Amino acid sequence: MKLICYCCLVTSLLLASRAGAQAAPELRLGDLEMTVIQSGTPTLTYAYRGVPFKPYVRAWVTPSGVNPLRDAPHDHLHHHALMFAIIADDIDFWAETPTCGKQVHRGWSDVRVVSENGISRAAFTERLEWVPAKDLPVAVVEYRTVETLTAEDIDASLLTWTSRIELPPGKAAATLTGHHYHGLGMRFVEAMDKGGAFRFGAPGEGEVVRGDERLTPGPWCAYTARIDGKPVTAAMFDHPGNPRPVLWFTMQTPFSYLSATVNLWREALEVTRESPVTFRYGVAIWDGETPTERIEAIYQRWRALASFSEGEGY
Numbered sequence: 001m002k003l004i005c006y007c008c009l010v011t012s013l014l015l016a017s018r019a020g021a022q023a024a025p026e027l028r029l030g031d032l033e034m035t036v037i038q039s040g041t042p043t044l045t046y047a048y049r050g051v052p053f054k055p056y057v058r059a060w061v062t063p064s065g066v067n068p069l070r071d072a073p074h075d076h077l078h079h080h081a082l083m084f085a086i087i088a089d090d091i092d093f094w095a096e097t098p099t100c101g102k103q104v105h106r107g108w109s110d111v112r113v114v115s116e117n118g119i120s121r122a123a124f125t126e127r128l129e130w131v132p133a134k135d136l137p138v139a140v141v142e143y144r145t146v147e148t149l150t151a152e153d154i155d156a157s158l159l160t161w162t163s164r165i166e167l168p169p170g171k172a173a174a175t176l177t178g179h180h181y182h183g184l185g186m187r188f189v190e191a192m193d194k195g196g197a198f199r200f201g202a203p204g205e206g207e208v209v210r211g212d213e214r215l216t217p218g219p220w221c222a223y224t225a226r227i228d229g230k231p232v233t234a235a236m237f238d239h240p241g242n243p244r245p246v247l248w249f250t251m252q253t254p255f256s257y258l259s260a261t262v263n264l265w266r267e268a269l270e271v272t273r274e275s276p277v278t279f280r281y282g283v284a285i286w287d288g289e290t291p292t293e294r295i296e297a298i299y300q301r302w303r304a305l306a307s308f309s310e311g312e313g314y
Contacts, residue, residue, distance in 0.1 A: 025122040025148060027113055033058070036122045036148050041065070043157065044148060047080075048126060053096040054103040055126065056083035057146065062157055064287045068232050070189045075255065079187040082283065084163050086178040086264055088139040091132045094182050101139060103128045109143060119305065123147035129168070138168040140176075140271060149305055156235075156284040156298055160306045166276040174271040178264035180209050181249040184281050185259040186234065189227060193255045196225030199292060200248065201299065213251045215261065220299045221248035223258055224289050233290040236260050237282030237299045239306060243269060246281075282306060 026037040036044040045059040058081050061067045069081035078096040085094040091101040110125035128142040145162040161184055167174060188196075199222045200206075206216025222235035236258060238246035249259040260281050262269070271277050282302040284295075 025113060025120055025150065027111060027122050027124060029111075034124055038150070044146075044159070046124070046146060048105045051080070053078065053100060054080065054083060054085055054093065055105055055128065055144075056080040057159075060157065060159070060285065062232060062285050062287045063155065066227055066230075066232055066287065068188055068192060068227065068234055068285055070187045073187065073190070073255070076187075079185070079257075082161075082184070082186050084144070084161065084184045084279070086176055086182045088130055088165075088176055089174050090177070091130075091136075091139050093130055093139075094178070099133050101130055101132045103142065104131050110145070118151050118153075120150045121147055137171065140174050141166045141168050149302070154298065154301065155294075156286045156290075158282065158284045158298065158302060160280065160282055160302070162278065162280045164276055164278045165271050167271060167273055172273065176264060176269040176271060176277065178261070180215060180265045181213070181251075181257070181259050181261065182264060183246075183249070183259045183261040184236070184279070184283075185249075185257065186236065186283070188223070188225065188234070188256045188258075190255075191227045192223075192225035192232070193252070194225075196223055196252065196256055198223050198248075198250045198252075198258075199295070201296060206248070206250075211251070212253050213249065215247040215249055215263075217245060217247055220295060221250065221258060222290070222292075222295050223250070223256065225256065230287070231289040233286040233288065233295070234258070235282075235284045235290075235295050235299070237284070237302050239280040239282070239303070241307075242279055242281075243277055280306060 028035045032050040034046040035042050047058045048055040059067050071081045093101045106127045114121045125145040130139045143164040147160045149158045200218040201220035202218035206214040220237045224233045244262040246260050249261050251257050
C-alpha cells in the first residue's frame, strides 16, 4: 500500500471536511492523535504517537457524549481503552514489559471522509510495524483501519475496526498465537466494573476458563452497566468473513472486560505471503439499556455496511 505524506494528508483532511452538504464528520490530525469530529465535538480520539507500546482508541463517546473507555488503569497499565494485540512469532504484543514487542506507527495509507446514500464514514488506515524488543527483524506488518459510521437510522456510536496482518519484505511466514483473552479488547471505566450484565447474540453459556472468565461463541456480545447512575450499553460484532468465528472473552471480577478472540491460545494462525490474515469487528455504544432486538438490528445493519473488499475476505 502507498503511504501518504504528511502535507498531502493534511490537505486531504481539509478538503474532506469541507466537501458535501454534510459538514460532519471531520478528521483532524495532530502530532500525537487522530480525532473524529462530529458537529464540532470530538467523538473519537485515536492515539498513534507518544504511546508506550501500541496505538489505540483512547476515547470514544456515546451519542450523548459519555466515554465508557478506560485507559491504562493502575491494575493493568497495558489495558488501553479499545486496543488490538496478540502474540506474533512468540513475541508478546499485548503486555508491556521490557521483553514485549511494540506496534510502531509508520504512516497513513488512506484517510477519507465520505457521505453517500445517507451514510457518513470517517476512516483512516495506519501502517504499523510490530517490532520485537530485541534487535530482531520486524515480526509482522499491520494495516489497521478504523472507520466510524453515522446515519439517521443508527442510534449508536458505531465503528468498524479492521486489522490486516501481512509479512514484512523478505519474510516467508509468521505464526499468530495468544492468550485466551488476546484480540480486540475493551476496558471499561471503573463505574462499569460492578453491577453490569453481558448478553450474547446466540444461546449458550460458553466455556469457563478461570474464575468468571468465559469464552462464548455468537455473532455479537453486549455489556450494559451504569455510569453516574445512567445505563450505557457497549457491543462488539463479529464479521462472517473473519478467519474463524469469534469467541467472546468476558469477565467481571475484579473488573469488567470484553475481547473478541479467535481461539489463538489453542490453535495458531499462519500468515504467508499469499495469505495475509484480516480481522474485522464492529463496536457500538449506546446511551441506555439497549434492547436485545435493537442490538441485533444494528448488528445486521453493520454487517451490510462492513463488507470485505475484494481480496480481503476468506
